[in-house]
Amino acid sequence: MISYLGRVAGDAWAVCKGLWVTLKTLVKPSITVQYPTEKLTPEPMFRGVLLYDVERCTACGLCVKACPSACISVQAQVNEAGKRVPKAAWYAIDLGRCNWCRMCEESCPFKPKVVWHSVDYELCFFSREEMVRCWKPGFPLLGKVHDVRKDAFVDPPAQIVIQEVPARHDEKGPRWD
Ligand code: SF4
Ligand code: SF4
Structure with missing residues (x-):
């Protein structure tokens, strides 16, 4: 008992x-965050989607050399005399091969960086073609993708932008804190 x-x-x-x-x-x-209606902003050093500013690029190729995955291509503009000028005609990154190492950003000699990781983590793709992001003069920082069916550059269809320009990428350059 x-x-x-x-x-x-x-x-x-x-x-x-x-x-x-x-x-x-x-x-x-x-x-609990009610994603996708609520979104968290990652820490500033988060390596999100790569952004690039074609208007400030000199096509020096340092980021191409630094990339261990060989996924960056850049073409310089040429003048009427056929001589290379320090401006980019086009720039491309194959995000399908990128390992998000930040070597391209670190090798870029400019402040603020011309290519840099944003804090945007909403990156998804509907096709292999979409993984190749391209920039030309007049294109936005996020770049465009080449639609083979339309034979035209279009906005990345699968990406929802959290923040195109992170706070650390200001006129003082990137912050490492
Ligand atoms: S983050 Fe690394 S792998 Fe990706 S493009 Fe930059 S250097 Fe290449
Ligand atoms: S992004 Fe920077 S390192 Fe790369 S080609 Fe342009 S200026 Fe040079």
Whole structure:
């Protein structure tokens, strides 16, 4: 009889402990983010989608040499005499081969960087072609993709932009804090 009552008391205590945990959790503020209607902004050093500013690029090729995945291509503009000028005619990154190492950003000699990681993590693709992001004069920082069916450059269809220009990429250059 005593052992039976002891078991009942032990079970009742276990139930009370469980209810106490439930009660504490019930009054705590929720930390769940209702994605995609609510979005978190990652830390500034997060390596998100690569952005690029074709208007400031000199087509020096340092980022091409630094890229360990050989996924960057750049073509310089030429003048009427056929001589190379320090401006980019086009620039492309194959995001399907990119390993998000940031070597391109670090090798770029300019401040702010001409190519840099944003904090945008909403990167998805509908096709292999979409993984190759291209920039030409007049294109946005996010770049465009070549639609082979239309034979035209279009906005990346699968990407939802969180933040095109992260706060660390201001006139003082990138911040490393
Ligand atoms: S992040 Fe690394 S792999 Fe990707 S383009 Fe830049 S250098 Fe290449
Ligand atoms: S992005 Fe920077 S490193 Fe790359 S070609 Fe342009 S200026 Fe040179």
